[in-house]
Amino acid sequence: MRGKALLLSAWLVPGIVLGQSKPLETFPVSAVQLLASPFQVAQQTDKAYILALNPDRLLAPYLAEAGLPPKAERYGNWENTGLDGHMGGHYLSALAYMYAATADAQVQQRLTYMINQLEQCQQQNGNGYLGGVPGGRAMWQQIKEGRIDANSFGLNKKWVPLYNLHKTYAGLRDAYMIGGNEKAKGMLIKLTDWCLDLTANLSDEQIQQMLRSEHGGLNEVFADVAQLTGDTKYLRLAQRFSHRAVLEPLLAGKDMLNGMHANTQIPKVIGFERIAEVGGDPAWANAATFFWKTVVENRTVSIGGNSVSEHFNPTTSFASMLESTEGPETCNTYNMLKLSKQLYLTSGSTRYLDFYERATYNHILSTQHPGQGGFVYFTPMRPRHYRVYSQPQEGMWCCVGSGLENHGKYGELAYAHRGQQELLVNLFLPSRLTWPAQGLTLTQETTFPREERSQLKLQLKKARQFALSIRQPNWLPTGKLQVLVNGKPVATSAVSPGYVTVQRKWRSGDVVTVALPMETKAEYLPDHSPWVSFVHGPVVLAAVTDTTDLVGLHANGQRMAHVASGPLYPVEEAPVLVSTDKNVAAGITPVPGQPLTFSAAKLIDSDKYRNMRLVPFSQIHDARYMVYWPVTTPEGLAARKEEIRRRDEEKRALEARTVDQVTPGEQQPESDHGFQGEQTESGSHRNRHWRHAKGWFSYNLRNPNRSARALRVTYSGGDKDRQFTILVNGMPLTKVALQGNPQGDFYDVDYALPKALQQANAPTTLVVKFEAAPGSTAGGVFDVRLLK
Template sequence: MKYTALLLLLFFALNSCVKEIDNTPVEYFNLSDVELLDSEFKNAQIQDVAYLMALDPDRLLAPFLREAGLEPKAESYPNWENTGLDGHIGGHYLTALALMYASTGDTELKERLDYMISELKRCQDANGNGYIGGVPGGEEMWEEVKSGEIRAGGFDLNGSWVPLYNIHKTYAGLRDAWIYAGNETAKTMLIGLTDWMLDLVSDLSDEQIQTMLHSEHGGLNETFADVAEITGEEKYLELAKKFSHREILDPLIEHHDELNGKHANTQIPKVIGYQRIAELGGDPAWSDAALFFWDVVVNGRSVAIGGNSVREHFHPKDDFSEMISSVEGPETCNSYNMLKLTKMLYPTFGNNSKFIDYYERTLYNHILASVNPDNGGLVYFTPMRPNHYRVYSQPETSFWCCVGSGIENPGKYGEMIYAHSDKSLYVNLFIPSVLNWEAKSTEVVLETQFPDEDKVYLTINPKENTEFELHLRYPSWVEEGAMKVLVNGSEAKYQQSENGYAVVIREWEKGDKVELVLPMKITVEQLEDGSNNYAFEYGPIVLAAKTGTEDLKGLYADASRMGHVAKGKMIPLKDRPIVVASADKLPSMLEKEAGDELAFKLNGLYPEQYESGLELMPFYRIHESRYNIYWSQASEDELNEMIRQVEEEEKARIALDEITVDKVESGEQQPESDHFVKFEGSRTGYANDYHYRETRRFFSYNLKNTDNTGRFLYLKYFDSAYPRSAEILVNNNSLGTIELNGDGEDDILEKVIPLPASEHAKQELIFKVQASNNQSSMRLIEVRLLSKDEIPEL
């Protein structure tokens, strides 16, 4: 009894000085409330403003004016802007200008935005039905859709290159011009454009709309939900639900991961829309589905930098081998959209710092890393392949999707640094900045050299003494009990919340100083498939090494359709640096170097060229260079066998690549669209880790024979369990028939076909597969145009 009484007294004594922590859902500050201070983020913002001002609004507007029957004031830009996706960057440009104006207050950006809106208003007025778009031949194509004639594939809708995806950028740009820059005309135009869509699908069944959604359509469901909130009208929320792709949503509701082989960035915006609809009073199961998607992508399908996908597609979770071998690694657009989804989920699911941990990792290691700090050039693919490099955009040549999302990113660097409730301020990210918390009449100044040092300094400046809870994120990369908080030089007692924050509750006075000590250490992250590939991290920062500057072909992209892919020599994987040590010894292989900036020396490397070691630094500081992020690990005994296996696997492929003039990976969205695919009665699929295309009518690609060196076709395709037959044609010349007798299963077959001499001098070869004998064609995995008479053994 005495012991029980003493314990009770102790319990009440301890808890009498513990206040209940506020855990109400947070709200975000306006971008205009947060000003970035000098840092690499601030520099990227400055470079982005210069990039935005280097773009000519009249050239971006040209497709819209043309399609509205008005005279363009300038010629369209090249690249994706005049080959079928005309106008998509114009929509991104609206968003980028609005975000950057909100973040910086730069009135020149606002003037540009207002000019863009006024010209688009002319287009909408000329169209007379609410429509605004640069889709080539859009009037005829949309009329077909309205009549119920719908032919949809991953990148194609009625013969147009992802027109729904294209106009989503216009929807989003108008919305953002209203929300972030207060342009009333944009708001009215947005509602008119949404009414146009309501009319377009008014006679379509739900089944027809779902068929249409097989074509990539961005986040249309999200923007329609936004219009519902802006207007308060239920009809727009119903439209948002109709534009929610059930083929993706339904498995997610059941917590089934069916993402293998799917085009990654087609799916992420759909999920953002599911969450947005749930926020506005939709089915909470949709929000749960969005969380499930986030979990499986973040915790099973992503690499150390936070990005995901190879050649734009989700690969099997148990096989990341293509992530290491391919030069088309994680796509920046994917991470842009994953961060958008993360921002939405964070307040919905308890302000949990796990969302900020992912946001921080991806923001530093992929998003910031995708901006050239000297000129603002933007990156599409970030290869994980050892010893490869990235390609940067140029304002006059490059108009890819990742340029569109890329020019938006720096304008919203401030969006997640802080959050608040009525009683609390959350400090989530350690980016130098000044916050104006108007509701509390309080300024907060955050200063740090993070990650070069492990200290963060906050100065709290209320106009009058003010009590609030200061929630300081306790990062997952800081060991339990290691984080320190000092207030005005004295170590402060803090409460640790269940959602991952150190909470200091007090009345704050002007000039109060808070210091966070965030001890960082070296850790390694193994590739998700369990293979012996590891990334080194210091706190949340992925470390990488420069490995050379030779043959950086196309480092700055030209206007070609595939200019965003790094086409320089692939250094054989057998020559990649290998850390010769047991896996548990990897963290100890790094030695911190002296100096103000973060740097480490990595020793114990093979082959000989690396025996003196390599310097590792934050990956986001490596530019215009080959690099290494993932390091293969082997013991002395394992090393020789590893090298032998890699040489075997790479020998034939490298030989084939060396004589390849052009190639198309069938069934993959970007390679096919880059080769102007045409088809009838055709479908794509995914089997045994390969995409493919087959047809009961025909499909074709335009192969480039730029140097007139193409001499052979190489085809790679599946065998079949039932008879198939297809004629192969080049420029309407028959090269024979491929027949499968139906005795096979999913074995891989290969065939090399000589081109007729009459085609050798032609720079464009139209390759066509035409089904014959009333049978389906083979399932084509890949077609290449080869230059050599001596074909490598395949």
């Protein structure tokens, strides 16, 4: 049964017209067994973390919403503050992938238990619905009646319930298609029928209004259901749940992504591509291709990640990437890998594999602690900062959910095949592929990238003619890919672009050896600013600078614990690379006798850091590090240091005075600060986010030591004739009349806080509310912070 279900992703169902032929197919996850390597360690570490979670605590929101008694208290953190149940959906997917990858009976039992319990919830609900959204029944009834209040933060005053629900949909799909649980298929279709009924009387305009709220990849799952069932009504549902505000610029080849919440958009685009595959619309596929191209080429750093504080930064300036503690988000890369896999399978282009390899080896592998387990949310690119890790019973962030899935999927794209005539080796990953249809077992033995070669050993039930194609990665010097069969050079061809192919009659015992010489190259940021990272082959190199002040290294259950909140070390005190050579990488030299270890001593202008070693970034944990390095010439060194110092000094001084801060209009900071509001909107201006309201909006700011003395609010110089009141804990603090500011685009105003808030019995949470005067507007507000 397991093998049967695992092949469902290749189904072509009558009644659905495929718009693009699929020249390639992947193998089931169950067909690829990882062998000894850091990837296998990551897989096993993930499995232990998965099994350390309590399924009854994950199920509690579903049971409660179905009116059934929970068997355990629900988890805290995001699981009891509005996103209740989202982790349960991720958990289904993680169990499905981990069972497929390891055939572990305990993992299968856990998956079966989860599905059986969720089935009871769905049956109790009686209408096909299955979810943990708090107060979901009443909210969905409002939606059904056309009463829709949506913004980027949520829907009908609930925290992104459609996003939450998508995790359940995806979990059911993966439980069936990857994990082989037959019951999950029927549950998935019932849940999709519930959504059809929910939206049956809503206009397309009303659904588009609803999609202003983050909704994950609902369009992708509905397209999957269309293919599973062969029923076009589900394809229509997928099309209706495709956000036109994002789709239409992409169809026109326009990059309008600056300031947008990055991971809200990527799943939508995965859905655009999926709909194109199932429904036959090449324009939508082109939109997905354009999105991938602009994100990877213009918005992605060397490790394969993107975004600052979860949002796409301007392509013309990566300064915020280097300043922020909230660098690339793991969920973004998780979803970019899904999109890359889809685009590879429909196009056959190995450029998607080049990105897939880079992001997997560097970002994904680095986001799990290899010893204790635990997942990373943000990976700062700020020099000399660090990452923090979740703990199984504490952190319930989105990147824990995607992290649970990530490390069970390493084998999913290591190999592919074109019919029965061509086997493609995509990743140089220690692994064993079983291909029953060909009577073939291929064992890939390698310590790559520690060694510059890989060996493929074939076992065949009988001799067979087929093509073996080996990917020629973009990091490999031209003409340097060498292939030996049984120790002898062989002729190769280019049957598939991006591969070298050996066509012959293969016999059991044949051994193919692939030489993979690597070079060290310098990669600048996409904005071409003078910051450089080093890449050896596909491996990003980094250096440990400190192991000090790692505050909150293993995060607790606090709302902002996923951010590395330790001191910001001065950027101007970080090592600077000085070179007269245009090829900065020429100054990076291997350390003899230590594989994948390099010295930058010839370049570093600091005795303190000169003896640092560069190693694969994925090996660095529990430390502050350098991925990107400022680079200059000897003549420009003094000016370069002064420029960095000037940029960083003011930021650090402000951070030192800040007790708490929220950026209006950014989804996660607002969520973490208890955003509420009525008649309020958000957007961006000159690459900064804002919020204003015809009614009001508020945030809960933390003042744990009662040390705040002032409230600083940032306004735009262009906002005029706006009147509103700022209240703190319900008491008016000041009346504001915005009349613009001809001195600049943005300006700060500090409002003194009442001395009563300093008293020992004063509250430690300050509710800061912006309330518009009748007929006027409160804001726009670009930054709100409490200052010592």
